[in-house]
Amino acid sequence: MEKRKSMEREQESLTSELTQGKELAEQLMSHLHHSSSEEKRDFLISKILFSYEKALSLLTGSGDGSDGESKHTTARETMLESPTSFGNSSPLSEISDQDCKRKNVFKKTKTMPSWTEEVKVSSGTGLDGGLDDGYSWRKYGQKNILGANHPRGYYRCTHRGTQGCVATKQVQKSDADPTTFVLTYRGVHTCNKASQLARVKEGLKGNQNTTLEVKKAKQFAPEMSFSFGRAGLRVKTEHLDAREKDIFSPFSFPSTPIESEKVGEHIFCSTMMANNLVDSYAPIFESPPAIFESDYLAVSPCHMSSFGLAHDVQTSESDLTEIISAPTSVTNSPIGDFDFSIDDFEFPPDCLV
DNA sequence: AGCATTTGACCCGC
Protein backbone atom coordinates (compact mmCIF):
# COMPACT_ATOMS: atom_id res chain seq x y z
CA MET A 1 0.00 0.00 0.00
CA GLU A 2 2.65 2.43 1.13
CA LYS A 3 4.90 1.21 -1.58
CA ARG A 4 2.26 1.72 -4.18
CA LYS A 5 1.67 5.27 -3.04
CA SER A 6 5.32 5.99 -3.14
CA MET A 7 5.60 4.53 -6.61
CA GLU A 8 2.74 6.69 -7.77
CA ARG A 9 4.44 9.70 -6.32
CA GLU A 10 7.65 8.82 -8.08
CA GLN A 11 5.83 8.42 -11.32
CA GLU A 12 4.16 11.77 -10.85
CA SER A 13 7.48 13.32 -10.13
CA LEU A 14 9.02 11.70 -13.14
CA THR A 15 6.23 12.93 -15.36
CA SER A 16 6.58 16.36 -13.90
CA GLU A 17 10.31 16.42 -14.54
CA LEU A 18 9.94 15.27 -18.11
CA THR A 19 7.15 17.74 -18.74
CA GLN A 20 9.28 20.46 -17.29
CA GLY A 21 12.15 19.46 -19.49
CA LYS A 22 9.91 19.62 -22.49
CA GLU A 23 8.59 23.04 -21.55
CA LEU A 24 12.08 24.31 -21.00
CA ALA A 25 13.15 23.00 -24.36
CA GLU A 26 10.25 24.85 -25.91
CA GLN A 27 11.30 27.98 -24.09
CA LEU A 28 14.79 27.51 -25.37
CA MET A 29 13.47 27.15 -28.87
CA SER A 30 11.60 30.40 -28.54
CA HIS A 31 14.67 32.09 -27.15
CA LEU A 32 16.67 30.91 -30.10
CA HIS A 33 14.18 32.54 -32.37
CA HIS A 34 14.23 35.77 -30.46
CA SER A 35 17.96 36.00 -30.34
CA SER A 36 18.06 36.17 -26.58
CA SER A 37 21.26 36.50 -24.67
CA GLU A 38 23.66 33.65 -24.59
CA GLU A 39 23.42 33.56 -20.83
CA LYS A 40 19.71 33.04 -20.97
CA ARG A 41 20.07 30.19 -23.42
CA ASP A 42 22.84 28.66 -21.45
CA PHE A 43 20.70 28.88 -18.39
CA LEU A 44 17.78 27.17 -20.08
CA ILE A 45 20.02 24.40 -21.30
CA SER A 46 21.26 23.89 -17.78
CA LYS A 47 17.73 23.71 -16.53
CA ILE A 48 16.80 21.17 -19.14
CA LEU A 49 19.77 19.02 -18.32
CA PHE A 50 18.92 19.35 -14.70
CA SER A 51 15.36 18.19 -15.27
CA TYR A 52 16.50 15.17 -17.17
CA GLU A 53 19.14 14.36 -14.67
CA LYS A 54 16.50 14.41 -12.02
CA ALA A 55 14.19 12.27 -14.07
CA LEU A 56 16.96 9.80 -14.68
CA SER A 57 17.82 9.62 -11.05
CA LEU A 58 14.20 8.73 -10.38
CA LEU A 59 14.21 6.10 -13.07
CA THR A 60 17.43 4.47 -12.04
CA GLY A 61 16.00 4.04 -8.59
CA SER A 62 18.72 5.93 -6.92
CA GLY A 63 15.77 7.62 -5.35
CA ASP A 64 17.19 9.88 -2.78
CA GLY A 65 19.40 12.16 -4.74
CA SER A 66 21.35 12.87 -1.65
CA ASP A 67 22.76 9.42 -1.78
CA GLY A 68 25.72 9.82 -3.97
CA GLU A 69 26.51 13.03 -2.29
CA SER A 70 30.09 13.69 -3.09
CA LYS A 71 32.32 16.20 -1.51
CA HIS A 72 31.92 18.25 -4.62
CA THR A 73 28.22 18.42 -4.54
CA THR A 74 27.27 21.93 -5.41
CA ALA A 75 24.26 23.66 -4.09
CA ARG A 76 22.64 23.33 -7.44
CA GLU A 77 23.32 19.67 -7.60
CA THR A 78 21.62 19.15 -4.31
CA MET A 79 18.51 20.30 -6.06
CA LEU A 80 18.42 16.88 -7.53
CA GLU A 81 16.92 15.72 -4.35
CA SER A 82 13.34 15.16 -5.01
CA PRO A 83 10.78 15.54 -2.30
CA THR A 84 9.06 12.57 -3.71
CA SER A 85 12.08 10.42 -3.38
CA PHE A 86 12.62 11.63 0.07
CA GLY A 87 11.27 9.03 2.42
CA ASN A 88 10.68 5.39 2.04
CA SER A 89 10.62 4.91 -1.65
CA SER A 90 13.43 2.47 -1.42
CA PRO A 91 12.68 -1.15 -0.62
CA LEU A 92 15.58 -1.09 1.76
CA SER A 93 13.79 1.24 4.05
CA GLU A 94 11.94 -1.38 6.00
CA ILE A 95 14.24 -1.34 8.96
CA SER A 96 12.87 1.42 11.05
CA ASP A 97 10.62 4.05 9.65
CA GLN A 98 11.47 6.50 12.35
CA ASP A 99 15.18 5.98 12.13
CA CYS A 100 15.18 6.31 8.39
CA LYS A 101 13.08 9.40 8.56
CA ARG A 102 15.40 11.04 10.99
CA LYS A 103 18.50 10.08 9.12
CA ASN A 104 17.03 11.37 5.91
CA VAL A 105 16.07 14.58 7.59
CA PHE A 106 19.57 15.32 8.70
CA LYS A 107 21.12 14.22 5.48
CA LYS A 108 18.63 16.37 3.70
CA THR A 109 19.21 19.50 5.69
CA LYS A 110 22.89 19.18 5.16
CA THR A 111 22.72 18.95 1.43
CA MET A 112 19.80 21.17 0.71
CA PRO A 113 20.53 24.54 -0.83
CA SER A 114 20.15 27.39 1.56
CA TRP A 115 20.27 31.13 1.53
CA THR A 116 19.79 33.83 4.04
CA GLU A 117 17.74 36.95 4.05
CA GLU A 118 17.84 39.80 6.45
CA VAL A 119 14.48 41.39 6.63
CA LYS A 120 14.11 44.65 8.40
CA VAL A 121 10.63 45.59 9.42
CA SER A 122 9.37 48.58 11.29
CA SER A 123 7.52 47.85 14.49
CA GLY A 124 3.83 47.38 14.23
CA THR A 125 3.91 45.84 10.83
CA GLY A 126 2.64 42.67 12.28
CA LEU A 127 5.41 40.92 10.47
CA ASP A 128 7.12 39.52 13.47
CA GLY A 129 8.32 36.11 12.63
CA GLY A 130 9.36 37.08 9.20
CA LEU A 131 8.13 38.86 6.17
CA ASP A 132 5.56 36.79 4.40
CA ASP A 133 7.08 35.59 1.18
CA GLY A 134 3.98 34.20 -0.40
CA TYR A 135 4.38 30.68 0.77
CA SER A 136 2.52 29.22 3.65
CA TRP A 137 4.77 28.16 6.44
CA ARG A 138 4.08 26.07 9.47
CA LYS A 139 6.13 26.46 12.55
CA TYR A 140 7.52 23.22 13.83
CA GLY A 141 10.01 24.30 16.38
CA GLN A 142 11.75 27.03 18.26
CA LYS A 143 15.13 27.06 19.91
CA ASN A 144 17.26 29.35 21.89
CA ILE A 145 20.49 29.73 20.07
CA LEU A 146 23.72 30.02 21.94
CA GLY A 147 24.95 33.56 21.96
CA ALA A 148 21.77 34.90 20.49
CA ASN A 149 19.35 37.00 22.46
CA HIS A 150 16.36 35.84 20.54
CA PRO A 151 15.12 32.34 19.87
CA ARG A 152 15.14 30.92 16.39
CA GLY A 153 11.91 29.75 14.90
CA TYR A 154 11.78 26.81 12.55
CA TYR A 155 9.21 26.76 9.79
CA ARG A 156 8.42 24.29 7.08
CA CYS A 157 6.14 24.50 4.09
CA THR A 158 2.55 23.74 4.96
CA HIS A 159 2.35 21.48 1.94
CA ARG A 160 5.08 19.21 3.14
CA GLY A 161 2.66 16.47 4.06
CA THR A 162 0.37 16.77 1.09
CA GLN A 163 2.82 17.60 -1.64
CA GLY A 164 6.12 16.62 -0.16
CA CYS A 165 7.43 20.14 -0.33
CA VAL A 166 10.71 20.14 1.56
CA ALA A 167 11.25 23.87 1.82
CA THR A 168 12.00 25.11 5.29
CA LYS A 169 13.00 28.41 6.77
CA GLN A 170 14.41 29.69 9.99
CA VAL A 171 13.47 33.00 11.44
CA GLN A 172 15.57 34.76 14.00
CA LYS A 173 15.48 38.27 15.29
CA SER A 174 18.78 39.99 14.86
CA ASP A 175 20.69 40.77 18.02
CA ALA A 176 22.17 43.92 16.63
CA ASP A 177 18.93 45.28 15.31
CA PRO A 178 15.70 43.95 16.83
CA THR A 179 13.79 45.26 13.85
CA THR A 180 15.71 42.96 11.60
CA PHE A 181 14.85 39.35 11.09
CA VAL A 182 17.31 36.92 9.68
CA LEU A 183 15.56 34.43 7.49
CA THR A 184 17.36 31.33 6.40
CA TYR A 185 15.71 29.37 3.67
CA ARG A 186 16.47 25.75 2.99
CA GLY A 187 15.35 23.72 0.08
CA VAL A 188 13.15 24.85 -2.72
CA HIS A 189 9.42 24.81 -2.87
CA THR A 190 8.00 22.04 -4.96
CA CYS A 191 4.45 22.57 -3.84
CA ASN A 192 1.62 23.89 -5.96
CA LYS A 193 2.12 27.28 -4.48
CA ALA A 194 5.48 27.43 -6.16
CA SER A 195 3.99 26.59 -9.49
CA GLN A 196 1.20 29.07 -8.96
CA LEU A 197 3.72 31.77 -8.34
CA ALA A 198 5.64 30.70 -11.38
CA ARG A 199 2.55 30.86 -13.50
CA VAL A 200 1.65 34.26 -12.20
CA LYS A 201 5.07 35.38 -13.29
CA GLU A 202 4.52 33.93 -16.71
CA GLY A 203 1.18 35.63 -16.92
CA LEU A 204 2.64 38.94 -15.99
CA LYS A 205 5.36 38.53 -18.51
CA GLY A 206 2.87 37.81 -21.20
CA ASN A 207 0.72 40.76 -20.39
CA GLN A 208 2.46 43.46 -18.50
CA ASN A 209 -0.55 45.67 -18.39
CA THR A 210 -2.83 43.09 -16.95
CA THR A 211 -5.20 44.53 -14.45
CA LEU A 212 -6.20 42.07 -11.87
CA GLU A 213 -8.35 42.21 -8.85
CA VAL A 214 -7.20 42.63 -5.30
CA LYS A 215 -8.69 40.15 -2.96
CA LYS A 216 -5.97 39.93 -0.43
CA ALA A 217 -6.82 43.33 0.87
CA LYS A 218 -9.52 41.89 3.04
CA GLN A 219 -6.91 40.19 5.11
CA PHE A 220 -5.49 43.39 6.41
CA ALA A 221 -5.37 43.93 10.06
CA PRO A 222 -6.25 47.52 10.88
CA GLU A 223 -2.99 48.19 12.61
CA MET A 224 -0.99 46.76 9.84
CA SER A 225 0.73 48.89 7.37
CA PHE A 226 3.86 48.61 5.44
CA SER A 227 5.95 51.62 6.07
CA PHE A 228 8.40 51.88 3.35
CA GLY A 229 10.66 54.78 2.74
CA ARG A 230 11.81 56.36 -0.45
CA ALA A 231 14.62 54.04 -1.18
CA GLY A 232 14.56 52.36 -4.50
CA LEU A 233 14.53 48.72 -5.19
CA ARG A 234 17.89 47.22 -5.62
CA VAL A 235 18.79 43.68 -6.27
CA LYS A 236 22.40 42.92 -6.38
CA THR A 237 23.58 39.52 -7.36
CA GLU A 238 27.22 38.80 -7.15
CA HIS A 239 29.32 35.72 -7.33
CA LEU A 240 26.41 33.73 -8.50
CA ASP A 241 25.74 32.39 -11.91
CA ALA A 242 22.40 32.50 -13.58
CA ARG A 243 21.38 29.07 -12.49
CA GLU A 244 22.07 29.76 -8.88
CA LYS A 245 20.24 33.02 -9.05
CA ASP A 246 17.33 31.07 -10.28
CA ILE A 247 17.47 28.37 -7.74
CA PHE A 248 18.08 30.56 -4.79
CA SER A 249 15.59 33.22 -5.48
CA PRO A 250 13.72 33.70 -2.26
CA PHE A 251 11.13 35.88 -3.81
CA SER A 252 7.55 35.23 -4.47
CA PHE A 253 4.28 36.89 -3.96
CA PRO A 254 3.20 38.14 -0.62
CA SER A 255 0.20 36.66 1.00
CA THR A 256 0.86 38.81 3.95
CA PRO A 257 -1.83 41.31 4.55
CA ILE A 258 -0.74 44.72 3.52
CA GLU A 259 -2.57 47.88 2.72
CA SER A 260 -4.99 47.32 -0.10
CA GLU A 261 -3.71 49.99 -2.39
CA LYS A 262 -0.22 48.76 -1.84
CA VAL A 263 -0.86 45.18 -2.71
CA GLY A 264 -0.40 45.64 -6.39
CA GLU A 265 2.84 47.43 -5.89
CA HIS A 266 4.09 44.91 -3.45
CA ILE A 267 3.37 42.17 -5.89
CA PHE A 268 4.72 44.29 -8.65
CA CYS A 269 8.03 44.56 -6.85
CA SER A 270 8.09 40.95 -5.86
CA THR A 271 7.21 39.95 -9.35
CA MET A 272 10.00 41.90 -10.87
CA MET A 273 12.44 40.45 -8.46
CA ALA A 274 11.10 36.96 -8.81
CA ASN A 275 11.08 37.25 -12.52
CA ASN A 276 14.56 38.47 -12.68
CA LEU A 277 15.99 36.17 -10.13
CA VAL A 278 14.04 33.11 -11.02
CA ASP A 279 13.93 33.66 -14.68
CA SER A 280 17.57 34.20 -15.12
CA TYR A 281 17.33 37.88 -14.63
CA ALA A 282 16.08 38.64 -18.09
CA PRO A 283 14.26 41.95 -18.30
CA ILE A 284 10.55 41.52 -17.98
CA PHE A 285 9.75 45.14 -18.31
CA GLU A 286 11.47 46.40 -21.33
CA SER A 287 10.91 50.01 -20.51
CA PRO A 288 11.09 52.02 -17.32
CA PRO A 289 10.40 51.91 -14.45
CA ALA A 290 12.51 48.84 -14.25
CA ILE A 291 16.04 48.82 -15.48
CA PHE A 292 17.81 45.56 -15.28
CA GLU A 293 21.31 44.47 -15.73
CA SER A 294 22.65 41.04 -15.45
CA ASP A 295 24.51 41.58 -12.24
CA TYR A 296 22.90 44.62 -10.86
CA LEU A 297 19.23 45.13 -10.96
CA ALA A 298 17.69 48.39 -10.07
CA VAL A 299 14.32 50.00 -10.15
CA SER A 300 13.88 53.69 -10.39
CA PRO A 301 13.16 55.09 -6.96
CA CYS A 302 10.52 57.42 -8.23
CA HIS A 303 8.39 54.52 -9.22
CA MET A 304 9.03 52.63 -6.11
CA SER A 305 8.87 55.46 -3.69
CA SER A 306 5.57 54.57 -2.16
CA PHE A 307 6.72 51.11 -1.67
CA GLY A 308 10.08 52.32 -0.62
CA LEU A 309 11.55 48.95 -0.74
CA ALA A 310 15.26 48.82 -0.65
CA HIS A 311 16.31 45.46 -1.66
CA ASP A 312 19.80 44.15 -1.61
CA VAL A 313 20.73 40.72 -2.60
CA GLN A 314 24.24 39.69 -2.08
CA THR A 315 25.20 36.23 -2.90
CA SER A 316 28.06 33.92 -2.46
CA GLU A 317 28.61 30.44 -3.75
CA SER A 318 25.76 28.94 -1.87
CA ASP A 319 24.35 31.70 0.21
CA LEU A 320 22.18 34.53 -0.77
CA THR A 321 21.63 37.38 1.53
CA GLU A 322 19.05 39.96 1.06
CA ILE A 323 18.13 42.98 3.03
CA ILE A 324 14.78 44.58 2.96
CA SER A 325 14.60 47.93 4.58
CA ALA A 326 11.29 49.23 5.65
CA PRO A 327 11.56 52.75 6.93
CA THR A 328 8.57 54.62 8.11
CA SER A 329 7.36 57.05 5.51
CA VAL A 330 4.53 56.23 3.17
CA THR A 331 3.69 58.05 0.01
CA ASN A 332 1.29 57.30 -2.77
CA SER A 333 2.35 55.44 -5.77
CA PRO A 334 1.77 56.15 -9.40
CA ILE A 335 1.55 52.45 -9.97
CA GLY A 336 -1.99 52.14 -8.83
CA ASP A 337 -3.61 49.99 -11.43
CA PHE A 338 -1.63 46.92 -10.91
CA ASP A 339 -4.33 45.18 -9.01
CA PHE A 340 -3.96 41.55 -8.62
CA SER A 341 -5.13 38.42 -6.95
CA ILE A 342 -3.35 35.13 -6.89
CA ASP A 343 -6.65 33.52 -6.00
CA ASP A 344 -7.91 34.29 -9.45
CA PHE A 345 -5.47 31.95 -11.03
CA GLU A 346 -5.76 28.29 -11.42
CA PHE A 347 -2.70 26.34 -12.18
CA PRO A 348 -1.87 22.78 -12.89
CA PRO A 349 0.17 21.27 -10.09
CA ASP A 350 2.86 20.01 -12.39
CA CYS A 351 3.98 23.33 -13.62
CA LEU A 352 7.03 24.09 -11.58
CA VAL A 353 9.57 26.73 -12.33
C1' DA B 1 -13.01 18.90 14.16
C1' DG B 2 -9.22 20.38 11.94
C1' DC B 3 -5.32 22.98 11.75
C1' DA B 4 -1.52 25.73 13.81
C1' DT B 5 1.63 26.58 17.56
C1' DT B 6 4.30 25.42 21.63
C1' DT B 7 7.69 22.91 23.87
C1' DG B 8 10.40 19.17 25.77
C1' DA B 9 12.73 15.24 24.00
C1' DC B 10 15.44 13.20 20.73
C1' DC B 11 19.00 12.67 17.10
C1' DC B 12 23.00 13.94 14.52
C1' DG B 13 27.25 16.26 13.37
C1' DC B 14 31.12 18.38 15.10
Added chain:
DNA sequence: GCGGGTCAAATGCT
Protein backbone atom coordinates in the same frame (compact mmCIF):
# COMPACT_ATOMS: atom_id res chain seq x y z
C1' DG C 1 29.38 16.52 25.30
C1' DC C 2 27.32 20.41 23.13
C1' DG C 3 24.54 22.86 20.02
C1' DG C 4 21.49 22.93 16.17
C1' DG C 5 17.59 20.92 13.86
C1' DT C 6 13.52 18.06 14.00
C1' DC C 7 9.80 15.31 15.99
C1' DA C 8 5.55 14.71 18.14
C1' DA C 9 2.38 15.16 22.03
C1' DA C 10 -0.07 18.68 24.22
C1' DT C 11 -2.38 22.75 23.79
C1' DG C 12 -4.61 26.65 21.58
C1' DC C 13 -7.29 28.71 18.03
C1' DT C 14 -10.92 29.17 14.57
